[in-house]
Amino acid sequence: MYDAIIFLYQILFSISLFILISTGLAVIFGMMKVINLAQGEFIMLGAYFALLGEVIGLPFILSVVLAMVGVGLFGVLVERLLIRFLYGRLTDTLLATWGLSLLMIGAVTTFLGPQVAGVSVETGRIAVGEVYSISVYNLYIILVAFAALASCWALWRYTTFGMIARAVMANPGMTSALGVDCHRYYMLTFGIGSAISGLAGAMLAPIVGTQPTMGGLYVAQAFVSVITGGELPFLGTLLAGGLFGTTNGVLSYAYSQVIGEIGVFLIAIVLLRFLPHGMTSQKGRS
Amino acid sequence: MTPKLSTTEIATLIILALASVAILAVPKFAGLSLQLDLSIIFVYAILALSMGFMWGQVGMLSFGQTVFFGIGGYSYAIFALNTGDTTTAMLLAILLPMLVAALLGYFIIYGGINDIYFAVITMVATIALEKAVRATSDPRIKIGDVRLQGQNGIAALPDLKVPWNPSETLFVTEVYYLIFIAMLLVTAAYALLLRARVGRVLVGIRENEQRIALLGYDPRRYKLLIFVISGGVAGLAGGLYAVWGNFVAPEMMNLNASASVVINVLVGGKASLLGPLVGTGIVQSLTSWLGSAGVGQVNVVLGLILIAAVQVFPQGVVPMVSAICRWGLGHLVRLAQPSRRASATGGKQ
Known part of the structure; x- marks a missing residue:
């Protein structure tokens, strides 16, 4: 019984991690079709903002906000200075x-050094039966991951901003003819995607620590999720996160973490062989 | 019927011939350390060529050539250490990556993954493989008698032996010649491939894949073919890397390695076969010079080069230089024939 609970919890946690690291990319790549290979480094930057928050004595929740704002603004800067021309x-x-x-x-290695630094959060654990216990912090991660994905989806689905942003991505010429400043929407969308990545980084910092090269771990997973997710970025991320999170969770539980990660990659390749447009393709429906 | 050589091809041949003479003469007057430095540049140039040909001629962006580079290196290492037979080991360093390329390529290419998706998936492949190799640090993980040793890599690989006389091994200078000749042969093979019918179809795929399909060629078959060939070339580079350093490590397959292949091709220019070679020469000498000069992180430099290359000179160095040469030559020709010009203008009046 408790074994089953722990097993399900592990799978849910694994799915949440996939969703957490992919949602920012779902906005940037899924909505804007901008391939941001620096996605992992945006997450890394978020983790360093969380570290900064701890160093200057902010409570963790404010560090997370700091990371969102900081990486969001950084994203806007990147969009203005680099992406805009491309x-x-x-x-x-x-x-x-x-x-x-x-x-x-x-740059981060030069100024902050290559070593791993930890961010600590005191949350305690919940006992499950006699043997097991679950960290409360991991439950927060599950909550934040689903909340981030759901709020992005709602923002694009139900608000005026979301509607105009979707119109801009679908047909920039037509939308700007209607008097919309498209550049502002590109900038804001990129900024929001970056902020979500910052959130992911800050949330991950207490469990994986901060390191300049940590982004490489996440960029692959995020791209695999969003590409196999397909044309509906948020639903796709949910489905892909569910599939890969389960695969990773089961394989990690049964063998090792590396087997889990490689299993995810193999499944993604085979899946794309048969569903080239991803799991939420709209081709051929109309 | 093969087409006649174009001016560009003749210029390429002349440059290659001149460079070859200089490079073959190096061991006569330079020490072993320069020969070693140049050898590794040639190895990376072969790797860059395997990527640049697919990108420039066929329009396939493979960011995962380091997968085959790594598998080639490890194949050589494991087989050579197990059996001591370096000739077969080198053959395996070419064949095994081709096999992997065929499997991976089948799923990617026949799955219809194109353009940037192709780039991202091949890149993910190299990340996954690097992780897998890094995870083999457990001393019980062996292939034959060889421990994989995870992130420490495999060291003390045997020197390459002369195939027909296994008691003799190749030393630095011979390895230098061998790697250089391998680079020339690979370049020549790609050039011949480009002139053959298959090459025309590949270029056609770059220009318009749908039209090629409508003409009755299956683009997927041709793309898989060139992916497998280039996988073998990258594997050869990996095997030569193992011979050069007597050492293989997961760093051969990490994102930095994969990025530097792309940067080499981009800086040199992907349109010609000369581009990847020249680009590798420029970028590798620059980074090793910066590394020895202690100018901070190589990553910063590579990142800046990559951004600058995309924003400022997306065509690469070789097309830029050849445009300048053509312009200069045109002027020279006109300067050398003032009388004709005068008479021409005179005739008009």
Whole structure:
């Protein structure tokens, strides 16, 4: 009985991690079709903001807010200085953001050193039966992951901002003819995606620590989720996160974490062979 | 019927011939350390060529050539340490990556994954493989008698032996010549491939995949073919890397390695076969110079080069230089024939 609870909890946690690290990319890549290879480094930056918050003595919840605002503003800056010139040039965007990713790793290593630093949060644990216990912090992560995904979905689905933003992405020429400043929406969308990545980084910091190269771990998982998710970014992320989180959780539980990660990759490749447009393809429906 | 050589091809041949003479003469007057430095640049140039050909000629962005580079290196290492037979080990370093490329390529290419998705998936493949190799630090994990040793890599690999006389091994200078000749052969093979019918189809795929399909060629078959060939070339580079350093490590497959292949191609220019070679020469000398000069993190430099290359000179160095040469040559020709110009203008009046 308790075994089953722990097993389910582990799978749910694993799904949440996938959703947490993919939601920012679902906004940037899924909505805007901007391939941001520096996605992992945005998460890394969020983790360092959480560390900064701890160093200057902020409570953890404010550190998380600091990370969201900080990485969000950084994202706006990146959009203005780099991405803006490259809309419509997919390959160039991909290469430039890869350059950005290397630059960020190098800069953080130069100024803050290559070592791992920890961020500590006191939350306690809940006992499950006699043997097991669950960290309360991990429950927060599950909550935050689903809340982040749901609020992004609601923002784009139900608000005026979301409607105009979707219109801008669908047909920028037509939308700007209607008097909308498209550049503002590109900038805001990129900023929101970045802020979500900052949130992910800050939430991950207490469980994985901060390190300049930590982004490489997440960029692969995020891209696999969003690409196999398909054309509906938020539903796709939920489905892909569910599938890969379960795969990873089960394989990690049964064998090891590395087997879990490789299993995810193999399943993604086989899946894309048969569903090239991802799990939420709209092709052929109309 | 093969087409006649174009001016660009003739210029490439002349540059390659001149460079070859200089490079073959290096061991006569330079020490072993320069030969070692140049050898590794040639290895990376072979790797860059395997990526640049697919990107520039076929329009396939493979960011995962380091997968085959790594598998090639590890194949050589494991087989050579187990059996002592370095010739077969080197063959395996080419064949095993081709096999992996065929499997991976089948799923990616026949799944219809194109363009940037192709780039991202191949990149994810190299991340996954690096992780897998890093996770083999348990001393019980062995292939034959060789421990994989996770992130420490495998060291003390045997030197390459002369295939027909296994009691003799190749030393630094011979390895230098061998790697250089391998680079030339690979370049020549790609150039011949480009002139053959298959090459025309591949270029056609870059230009318009749908039209090629309508003409009755199956683009997926051709793309898989070139992916497998280039996988073998990258594997060869990996095997040569193992011979060069007597050492393989998971760093061969990490994101930085994969990024530097792309940067080499981008800086040199992907349109020609010369581009990846020249780009590798420039970028590798620059980074090793910066590394020895202690100018901070190599990552910062690579990142800046990549951003600058995309924003400022997306075509790469080689097309830029050749445009300048053409412009300069045009002027020279006109300067050398003042009388003709004068008479021409005179004739008009």
